[in-house]
Amino acid sequence: MRGLTASRGSLTVDLVGPLWRTLPWRALAAAGALGLLVAATPAATGAEPAPWQTLLLLRGAALTGALGLAFLLDDPARHLTAPVPTPRLVRQALRVALVAPLAALWWTAVLLLAPSASRPPAGGVTLEAVTVAAFALTAAALAVRLTDEARPGPFVAAALLLTAVLAPLLAPEGWALFVQAEDPRWSAGHERWAVLAAAVCLVGAACGPEPLGRGRGRRPPLIRPDGP
Incomplete structure (x- = not known):
């Protein structure tokens, strides 16, 4: 058993x-550069945005970064790597682990570029960014699980954009997910953001394993001998 575990770890x-x-x-x-440009707009133009404007910029930067993460699970060699001993969930987790430190540094730069005088609480807006990123990754994992598409990124990014447009319109009023930092519902709203992030991560983890029935019932093509 120890030898098998060590072998899997080595793989x-x-x-x-x-x-x-x-x-x-x-x-x-591309997504990272665009997000930094969005956050740096006030500094580049010399503007002094109001708190709600800075929050809007940070939310836009978070969405831009998540659009880049929508492509993270794209794998042109997906159909070649399916038979490897390492489970797909582990391969996907490795992709996320490789990018996570860079994403954390990028988001830190985004927060530092935002005007400090009107910057919202870093913890709350960071929780929003993490939730949106988790949603993008979960949508990508769901697309990989339900389809044979090797590069579902464009479709996932389009779905993420559509969700970002509809979410503020369809979210229940009492949830207070998209309130301003001065709103007394800010803390309660971000408790719901935390619950939403946990739920999205659980769904993403459940989408990781290869379906048990995938590939069954498929017959290999018949090889006919050459000849008349």
């Missing part, structure tokens, strides 16, 4: 290099 470590090379760096870099 997981060996996957780090190949996974690093196959990460969607262009999409991640």
